[in-house]
Amino acid sequence: MSESQHPYDSLTPDTVIDCVESVGLLSDARIFPLNSYENRVYQVGIDESQPLIAKFYRPERWTDAQIREEHQFSRELVDAEVSVVAPLEINGDTLHEAHGFRFALFPRRGGRQVELDNFDHLEQVGTMLGRIHAIGAARPFEHRRALSLQTFAVESREFILGGDFLPRENREAYETVSAHVLEKIAPVFERQWPTLRLHGDCHSGNFLWRDDTPWFVDLDDCMQGPAIQDIWMLISGNRAEQTAYLDAVVEGYETFYPFDPQQLQLVEPLRCLRQMHHAAWLARRWQDPAFPLAFPWFNTPRYWAEHILALREQLAMLQEPPLTLGAV
Numbered sequence: 001m002s003e004s005q006h007p008y009d010s011l012t013p014d015t016v017i018d019c020v021e022s023v024g025l026l027s028d029a030r031i032f033p034l035n036s037y038e039n040r041v042y043q044v045g046i047d048e049s050q051p052l053i054a055k056f057y058r059p060e061r062w063t064d065a066q067i068r069e070e071h072q073f074s075r076e077l078v079d080a081e082v083s084v085v086a087p088l089e090i091n092g093d094t095l096h097e098a099h100g101f102r103f104a105l106f107p108r109r110g111g112r113q114v115e116l117d118n119f120d121h122l123e124q125v126g127t128m129l130g131r132i133h134a135i136g137a138a139r140p141f142e143h144r145r146a147l148s149l150q151t152f153a154v155e156s157r158e159f160i161l162g163g164d165f166l167p168r169e170n171r172e173a174y175e176t177v178s179a180h181v182l183e184k185i186a187p188v189f190e191r192q193w194p195t196l197r198l199h200g201d202c203h204s205g206n207f208l209w210r211d212d213t214p215w216f217v218d219l220d221d222c223m224q225g226p227a228i229q230d231i232w233m234l235i236s237g238n239r240a241e242q243t244a245y246l247d248a249v250v251e252g253y254e255t256f257y258p259f260d261p262q263q264l265q266l267v268e269p270l271r272c273l274r275q276m277h278h279a280a281w282l283a284r285r286w287q288d289p290a291f292p293l294a295f296p297w298f299n300t301p302r303y304w305a306e307h308i309l310a311l312r313e314q315l316a317m318l319q320e321p322p323l324t325l326g327a328v
Helices: 013-021 064-079 119-136 149-162 168-190 239-253 261-284 290-294 301-318
Strands: 027-033 040-046 052-056 096-098 101-107 196-198 207-210 213-216 223-225
Touching (some): 013 052, 013 096, 013 101, 064 101, 119 196, 119 213, 119 239, 168 301
Antiparallel strands (some): 052 101, 196 223, 207 213
């Protein structure tokens, strides 16, 4: 493969269909790409049956053991009647390989986006997260990565500074503000926080609202980490709004699992990690042709100026007292 080629270049529609049919299914040749960048995901029509969702894992991102552990966690949740879309077991396995691609097949689930400003929705999402964490706390992951300052922030910063992504006029400012952020949040992550198996990426795009229930549709980033990682992205707005949203989530969450208010100290540091990791994620994937098309604003002086401003704003937020529960 030449340097100009990307592994997904060979994932043509015919290859997708061949992969699906390699497990013994017969496709009706209808194929529709779905919105996914880290992996490639397609809806594939199946002859005389419902369409399936085919997820093709990004080459060299996860090991087989890590993917299987994701699948095993999904199955544990489904067996406990948690509304998670888990991969189908076909021919005794959930992970398949053909044409050099590893893939899994999922049932199609329709639905609409969860409304994270709807208190009823938030409480139900919290209830589901409490159930997930009760199961996730039973034993740790053995192969999945753990959330850490080193992986999500330090290595992200090193990758950005080690490449040619930063315009000259933004480099010194990024180097300085990112160093200050790391210095400020490092003591928080030195504490030995309790960890459990997590969804890991609980933003609104990873839920579907179906049958008056939130469905979790993607565990690709499941990891070992503190419970608050699955909660902080559900709350937004000013401090009063965040407190109200948090109360709604915790109301449902504690039905199944105790909430540790001490972990609220991690909310703004975790926001810093996500900001730094996201910038490095875009940079790491920039050679994938899908990324310049989907994120044309990345790697411009304006992008880096806004990213630096966001980190400065985070520095200011780190000076504020941690969020607290408002309910008595």
